[in-house]
Amino acid sequence: MPLHKMPWSEIVPGVPLGRTDEVFSPAFWREMARAAERGDFGDIRLGEDLAEEIAACLLGGYGMPAEMGLAAFDRLKERELLYPGVPIDILEAALSAPFGGRLKGRRYRFPHQKARFLSASLERLPRLQEHACDLAFRDELATLPGIGLKTASWIVRNRRHSNHVAVLDVHIIRAGRYIGLFAPTMNPTRHYKAMETRFIALARALSVRAADLDSAMWQVMRSIGHLMPGSLYKVN
Numbered sequence: 001m002p003l004h005k006m007p008w009s010e011i012v013p014g015v016p017l018g019r020t021d022e023v024f025s026p027a028f029w030r031e032m033a034r035a036a037e038r039g040d041f042g043d044i045r046l047g048e049d050l051a052e053e054i055a056a057c058l059l060g061g062y063g064m065p066a067e068m069g070l071a072a073f074d075r076l077k078e079r080e081l082l083y084p085g086v087p088i089d090i091l092e093a094a095l096s097a098p099f100g101g102r103l104k105g106r107r108y109r110f111p112h113q114k115a116r117f118l119s120a121s122l123e124r125l126p127r128l129q130e131h132a133c134d135l136a137f138r139d140e141l142a143t144l145p146g147i148g149l150k151t152a153s154w155i156v157r158n159r160r161h162s163n164h165v166a167v168l169d170v171h172i173i174r175a176g177r178y179i180g181l182f183a184p185t186m187n188p189t190r191h192y193k194a195m196e197t198r199f200i201a202l203a204r205a206l207s208v209r210a211a212d213l214d215s216a217m218w219q220v221m222r223s224i225g226h227l228m229p230g231s232l233y234k235v236n
Contacts, residue, residue: 054141176198
């Protein structure tokens with residue numbers, strides 16, 4: 001086995017490969033990313049077009065349970081409200097109504113704020129340069145109301161299966177800190193692009209697509225991330 005493939009060798013500075021059977025190691029994540037590439041975790045796209053993808057990602061994100069964000073998106077899609085010009089009060093009313101099914105009785109958080117953000121973002125939809133390169137398009141999306149680098153990266157990753165962006169949410173950051181990819185002092189609010197560069201370098205070193213690695217980490221960490229040491233579980 002070549003030295004650079006040994007479990008103790010660093011594949012990016014400060015990050016040893018580890019073993020495939022070592023849960024949460026880079027070698028483990030390589031196998032999970034390969035599973036994502038095969039489609040084992042499902043399609044990463046949430047919407048059928050850019051407007052729907054923006055809506056799905058904007059309605060989800062930080063502090064919002066994935067199930068609730070998707071339920072809100074599904075409601076707006078079913079009511080055909082995802083196009084420029086829909087009045088804010090119509091969007092807010094749709095977001096304010098309690099959910100049924102598994103979320104019976106629960107309500108979407110911040111319906112007025114998200115309705116304003118979504119309405120403004122949809123208004124700018126015709127002017128977006130969707131044919132720009134991944135990073136340029138991500139940075140343009142990040143100028144939309146209520147959309148930062150993480151949400152913009154999420155949209156681009158989903159739409160393009162991009163290798164040039166990373167969706168650095170709480171699950172990805174926990175996984176990255178555990179293997180030494182992100183220093184404890186690195187915060188996505190201040191260091192997003194530096195952290196993204198490290199993540200993409202890891203994907204390249206593992207010979208997997210960044211989009212697949214990102215997707216696999218998110219899916220697995222949602223399920224078993226709580227098994228990590230408690231000191232690593234909180235992300236500031």
